[in-house]
Amino acid sequence: MALSIFDLECLHVALQEARKSYEEGGVPVGSAMSYQEHLIASGHNQRVQQDDPIAHGEMDCIRRAGRRPHYNGVTLYTTLSPCMMCSGTIVQFGIKRVVIGENRNFEGNIDFLRRNGVEVELVNDPECIELMDHFIREQPHLWNEDIAVTE
Amino acid sequence: MALSIFDLECLHVALQEARKSYEEGGVPVGSAMSYQEHLIASGHNQRVQQDDPIAHGEMDCIRRAGRRPHYNGVTLYTTLSPCMMCSGTIVQFGIKRVVIGENRNFEGNIDFLRRNGVEVELVNDPECIELMDHFIREQPHLWNEDIAVTE
Secondary structure: OOOOHHHHHHHHHHHHHHHHHHHOOOOOOEEEEEEOOEEEEEEEOOOOOOOOOOOOHHHHHHHHOOOOOOOOOEEEEEOOOOOHHHHHHHHHOOOOEEEEOOOOOOOOOHHHHHHOOOEEEEOOOHHHHHHHHHHHHHOHHHHHHHOOOOO | OOOOHHHHHHHHHHHHHHHHHHHOOOOOOEEEEEEOOEEEEEEEOOOOOOOOOOOOHHHHHHHHOOOOOOOOOEEEEEOOOOOHHHHHHHHHOOOOEEEEOOOOOOOOOHHHHHHOOOEEEEOOOHHHHHHHHHHHHHOHHHHHHHOOOOO
8 A cells, every 4th residue: 555645644743743752852753653544643752751761752652542452454653764672563563554754864674574564655754854863963872872772 | 691599589570570460450471670680670561550552561671670871781581471572672772681481371582582682591480371371361352452462
């Protein structure tokens, strides 16, 4: 299934979440979730805001979506290519479709997702790229902490 | 590095966390974390207690350990073999050693962990096995929800 206008709207919600996180002094990665073409949740990285190392944007969004019996029919949107924590979560929970804002600033695990049957749409949106690039230059230590890269 | 008495003490802390979760009506998986032979955190599954689908035992423990610049020198203890979410998290955060209570009730992703350079010690402790086996028989729907198995 190719990208739809609805997909781009949901990705824009994720970008707004990322910008909100940036304004809060946090890591600017945002996420949104749709179910059968309805937006049902959004969230953003909470490492700084909630002192929570596991709350990457995707994880916060999945948490905010609440308990679900399954994730059939769900698409997850994220401004940045998912790390191994978030990719493992997508596979474990059976989320079958992921729309990714960009993978220029962080490669992530797109091959892993596809090998595990996840349909991945990569947009490489200029606004997503610019926000993350700006943040990484501004706060390299915080970014390295978020992905646990030893400096 | 083989299992030490300290490792077994930490696994016992994880088992106590799992029992606490069971008593709270939750999924009985517990976890603990050590750093250079000191216990630094423990936690348990919070799906029911906090309505939090991402708070598996290992994730709750990592969250309770707080923000860290890196995970060198950390060992993670868990009563049950880690699912793909928790395994992905272990790899992303660079946790290099994991002690697993049992994998009889849930196989988990031990091969994935080892392929990614994680040292895995599998105990198959009778008390860990019995607690999880009892729970799965008692609450199969809740267990399936926790690992997102469609019924």
